[in-house]
Amino acid sequence: MMLFNNKPIDNKKYSEDILNEGFSIYEVCRVFRGKVIFLDDNLLRLDNSIKKSNLAIDLNSLHVADQLNRLIQLENIKEGNIKYVIRVTPTGIEQYVYQIKHSYPTEEAYQHGVDTVTCHAIRENAEVKYINSGLREMTNKIIQEQGVAEVLLIDGDNCITEGSRSNVFFIRDNVFYTAPLPHVLPGTSRKRVLNICQENGLTVVEQRVNYKDIATYQAAFITGTSPLVLPIAHIDGIAFDPRHPLLVKVMEHYFNLLNKNF
Known part of the structure; x- marks a missing residue:
């Protein structure tokens, strides 16, 4: 499962190829022992990306932390990486939240x-x-x-x-x-x-x-x-x-x- 605009959907219906169209900013967050580590830093950087890209988006309105925690609960994620994407479209923005493959050092x-x-x-x-x-x-x-x-x-x-x-x-x-x-x-x-x-x-x-x-x-x-x-x-x-x-x-x-x- 993944989240699309804060709603659970089957991730088989989604392809990252869509992100090649238009402009998208994102964050990759790491889950450790079932929690996102240093989440505040990710949110600060996301807000910086929004402002540097001249996007009229209020970070608080996105409820990013809630979405990340929702996916963690839905998928019972103990360890791994989660990608959060804001895709800019002609009619507004789309939000995607999903797990991505990770490779941690030995x-x-x-x-x-x-x-x-x-x-x-x-x-x-x-x-x-x-x-x-x-x-x-x-x-x-x-x-x-x-x-x-x-x-x-x-x-x-x-x-x-x-x-x-x-x-x-x-x-x-x-x-x-x-x-x-x-x-x-x-x-x-x-x-x-x-x-x-x-x-x-x-x-x-x-x-x-x-x-x-x-x-x-x-x-x-x-x-x-x-x-x-x-x-x-x-x-x-x-x-x-x-x-x-x-x-x-x-x-x-x-x-x-x-x-x-x-």
């Missing part, structure tokens, strides 16, 4: 890191989480063909901005680096990591990392709904330390926060 991946590659691509209006089928199809193909966990995007200045479905951080000489807004999507896990760094006196510099300099960084990691905080082992074959002490410290704080609150 314990080995968290311990030893994952491989990534880069490609030159720019997400226009990066602060808005909108349906971009062309970019997603391209990066999905790279991930499948090269057997990597993520594709990192390089902009016109030859700087790494973000992953195709994640934010990215680098560590050099005990300083964290990550691309600033408006060059990237304001990820909910990214926000938590920034808070953790601030609370623990860890220095963060919000600036893009030039691709030609990445070998000078000791560690790198991605953040996102599915990976949470995931070490990178390689970028285009260049090695990074997945057990860097500061990276491990941030991971421990993040997962402690998750277990404490959910």
Whole structure:
């Protein structure tokens, strides 16, 4: 089952292809132990996407939290990802709420890191989480063909901005680096990591990392709904330390926060 305009329908009647028509913004929320984690952050980002897209929509009128919880109860979801979509049509908006396939990192991946590659691509209006089928199809193909966990995007200045479905951080000489807004999507896990760094006196510099300099960084990691905080082992074959002490410290704080609150 899924929800269409807050009404349960058979999801066999629905195809995501319809989202290729017109303009759609969305959120992907993670369910952990039967609850949506950090929901307030998702709602703030959704409201940001609405405003940055110049849509005359009152977030409160959408009753997003109620719809997410309704689907969780209908489908008895204990763990997984839920996609919430607002599709803009000539006559108004349509809302879709449904489960999507997820792939969470293994314990080995968290311990030893994952491989990534880069490609030159720019997400226009990066602060808005909108349906971009062309970019997603391209990066999905790279991930499948090269057997990597993520594709990192390089902009016109030859700087790494973000992953195709994640934010990215680098560590050099005990300083964290990550691309600033408006060059990237304001990820909910990214926000938590920034808070953790601030609370623990860890220095963060919000600036893009030039691709030609990445070998000078000791560690790198991605953040996102599915990976949470995931070490990178390689970028285009260049090695990074997945057990860097500061990276491990941030991971421990993040997962402690998750277990404490959910």
